[in-house]
Amino acid sequence: GAVVSQHPSRVICKSGTSVKIECRSLDFQATTMFWYRQFPKQSLMLMATSNEGSKATYEQGVEKDKFLINHASLTLSTLTVTSAHPEDSSFYICSAIGTVAGGPDTQYFGPGTRLTVL
Amino acid sequence: GQSLEQPSEVTAVEGAIVQINCTYQTSGFYGLSWYQQHDGGAPTFLSYNALDGLEETGRFSSFLSRSDSYGYLLLQELQMKDSASYFCAVTNNYGQNFVFGPGTRLSVLP
Numbered sequence: 001g002a003v004v005s006q007h008p009s010r011v012i013c014k015s016g017t018s019v020k021i022e023c024r025s026l027d028f029q030a031t032t033m034f035w036y037r038q039f040p041k042q043s044l045m046l047m048a049t050s051n052e053g054s055k056a057t058y059e060q061g062v063e064k065d066k067f068l069i070n071h072a073s074l075t076l077s078t079l080t081v082t083s084a085h086p087e088d089s090s091f092y093i094c095s096a097i098g099t100v101a102g103g104p105d106t107q108y109f110g111p112g113t114r115l116t117v118l
Numbered sequence: 119g120q121s122l123e124q125p126s127e128v129t130a131v132e133g134a135i136v137q138i139n140c141t142y143q144t145s146g147f148y149g150l151s152w153y154q155q156h157d158g159g160a161p162t163f164l165s166y167n168a169l170d171g172l173e174e175t176g177r178f179s180s181f182l183s184r185s186d187s188y189g190y191l192l193l194q195e196l197q198m199k200d201s202a203s204y205f206c207a208v209t210n211n212y213g214q215n216f217v218f219g220p221g222t223r224l225s226v227l228p
Contacts, residue, residue: 034216043205044161044218093160106151107216109160 003027004096006110013084014118021079021113023094029074030096034107035067038091050077074098084117091115120144122206122219129225130196138191138222140206148209150182150189155221156202164191164204193224201226 003026013019023033032051036044048064050056050071058064068080077096081088091114095107122142130136140150149168153161165173167182167189179192193200206219 043220046216046218095161106163106166107153107161109153109162112160 002106002108004030004094004108004110006094006113008113009111010114010116012116012118015085016083018080018082019084019115021081021092021094021115023077023079023096023110025075025096025098025108028096028098030077030098031074032097033071033077034095034097035069035077035079036093036095038093038112040091044093047079081115084115086117089115089117120208120210120217122208122217124204124206124219124222126220127223127225129227131227132196132198134196136193136196136224138193138204138206138224140189140191140219142187142189142206142208142219144208144210144217146210147184147187150180151207151209151216152178152180152191153205153207153218154202155205161205196226198226198228200224 005024007022034049035047037047038044046059047062048056048058048069050069052071052074056069066082071077091112093112095109124140151166152164154164155161164178165175165180167173167180170184172181177194182189203221203223205221208217
């Protein structure tokens with residue numbers, strides 16, 4: 001149980017285009033989903049926290065108009081990187097907490113999406 | 119502010135025991151978690167401590183001292199597959215805010 005999927009796993013796009021990444025909890029209801037960004041050999045940096053049906057809470061320094069987050073249901077959250085630039089190239093990982101064993105302090109991570117902007 | 123500190127690298131041989139320390143400075147501390155991440159993969163949950171003391175899960179154990187703002191992950195009977203990065207993470211509020219440490223890269227040698 002507690003499986004989180006992400007799609008796509010890898011995406012290459014041209015500068016200026018928008019990219020949408022989906023995060024799904026497959027076998028549980030995710031009351032909260034988190035979006036992280038990780039640069040090579042660095043730690044995970046929390047970008048935003050989203051609760052189903054409400055606006056996402058963005059961390060300081062993260063542009064909410066550039067990184068659009070929609071948590072439309074208890075099993076789906078999407079991150080859209082708008083007008084992507086090469087500096088947005090990174091590993092984007094979502095995680096979810098919800099109605100599973102381990103309680104609200106156990107995050108279940110998706111496999112990540114590697115974004116490369118040319 | 120919030121900050122966590124971990125050693126950047128640790129090296130050990132198969133069968134050995136390794137301890138990875140984590141110290142933190144945060145507001146509203148709720149619990150300390152540990153995650154493992156292999157190169158190119160996503161983090162996977164290892165353990166969680168909300169109360170002082172030792173939590174044991176198979177070969178992995180985790181310890182927390184809230185008064186010292188300190189915890190550690192203990193890996194026993196090391197195997198080659200344990201080579202990975204290990205992150206401690208602090209929960210500040212009830213499941214609503216996670217801050218990750220910089221990570222410790224563990225290399226297990228034959």
